[in-house]
Amino acid sequence: MFLFAIVLAACGTNKTEEVGKSAVPAVAPAPAATAPAAPDAKKADKMYIPVISKGFQHQFWQAVKLGAEKAAKExxxxxxxxxxxxxAQVDKQIEILTAALGKKPSAIAFAALDSxxxxxLLEKAKAAKIPVVGFDSGVDSDIPVATAATDNIAAAGLAADKMAGLINNEGEVAVIVHDQTSRTGIxxxxxxxxxxKSKYPNIKIVDIQYGGGDQLKSTDLTKAIIQAHPNVKGIFGANEGSAIGVLNAVTELKKDKIxxxxxxxxxQQMDAIKSGKMAGAITQNPIGIGYESVKAAVKAVKGEKVEKNIDTGFFWYDKTNIDSPEIKGVLYN
Structure with missing residues (x-):
């Protein structure tokens, strides 16, 4: 029941405080892009829920998968x-969603690449009385009966506060974001x-670039920013791939002071934080996201009350707390 403890802790504590004392096991390497064909809901004895993520290229999604599987078993x-x-494959995700709807599932859990x-397609799900639960990224629609996600605006705001403190509240900074179409990217x-902009008038944001969450592209974009703005003092990478791209560029250009x-x-991020190459990062509760999305979908199918916005929490970690039991519970390898 240790994963369930993590979920309860993450949802029930202050976002920047404790999350429980259970550690998350190492996440297995990413599998092929899609799961085996879903069962036909008419023939299945159990409720069937396809969980459609934004991708498999980051270990974050494997941690979400662990949480979803935990809820499904329970x-x-x-x-x-x-x-x-x-x-980056919005069209591919739409194809997967289309195929999932064709299986006539009991409900769908969906993390939108493009909001x-x-x-x-979600309107078709609603017409077919198939409840939709959003996770990680919401959609520009009231169709989802619930969304299990991090408060990304507040979490990124905390990252900004940490950046400001580390550069003495003045200087140039830049941002590498995974996209400008998903709710998380925006x-x-x-x-x-x-x-x-609202709190630090002496800090100037000199550039914002979008790397698709791809490490190589994010590396190239970061190098271009550094070359165009040699006085840049800090760079924020808005997801795992973006952050590793920033780290790689800073390392390759030997700009260790950034x-x-x-x-x-x-x-990679955890190792960089322990070594001091990365100042710190925001971590979500990916297992909690997966768990709560499936739990909400089951409730919706049963006609039970579902909370519209399920806040799964976020946490700042750096080399001072990365090995603490509280933070270990929401980190993943």
């Missing part, structure tokens, strides 16, 4: 965990940028 339902190979592109960008702040965890 609630005795069948799930599949599917998604495109990368977070608008999926709306027509909210993390705006949360960071708006906090800087403050790097990331988002999510994963082994």
């Amino acid at each position: 609630l005795d339902v069948t799930i599949t965990f599917e998604g495109p190979e990368t977070e 608008k592109a999926a709306v027509p 909210d993390r960008r705006d949360g960071f940028v708006n906090r800087i 403050i790097v702040i990331g988002y999510d965890s994963g082994k």
Whole structure:
């Protein structure tokens, strides 16, 4: 029951405080992009819920999968965990969603790569009385009966506060974001940028670039920013791939004085924080996100009351607390 303890702790504590004392096990390497074909709901004995993620390229999604599988086992339902190979493949995700709807599932859990592109399909789900639960990223629609996610605006705002403190509240900073179409990309960008603009008049944001969550592209974009703005003092990477790209660029250009702040965890970020190459990062509660999305979907199918916005929490970690039991519980390798 240790994973369930993590979920309860993450949802029931202050976002920047304790999350429980159970550690999350190392996450297995990412599998192929899509899960095996889903069962036909008419033939299945159990409730069937396809869980459609934004991708498989980051360990974050494997941690979400663990949480979803935990809930499925406890609630005795069948799930599949599917998604495109990368977070840049909006069309592929739409194809997966279309196929999932064709299976006539009991409900769908969905993390949108594009908050608008999926709306027509979600309208079809609603017409077919298939409850939709959003997770990680919301959609520009009231169709989802619930969304299990981090408060990304507040979390990125905390990253901005940490950045400001580390550069003495003045200087130039830049941002590398995974995209400008998903709710997470938009909210993390705006949360960071708006906090800087509203609280720190002596800090200037010199550039915002979008790397698709791809490490190589994010590395190249960061190098270009550093070359164009040699006085940049800090760079925020808004997801795992973005943050690693920033870290790689700073390392390759030997610009060790640039403050790097990331988002999510994963082994490379954790190692960089322990070594001092990265100042710190925001971590979510990915297992809690997966768990709560499946739990909400089951409740919706049963006609039970579901909370519209399920806040799964976020936490700042750096080399001073990365090994603490509280933080270990929401980090993943």
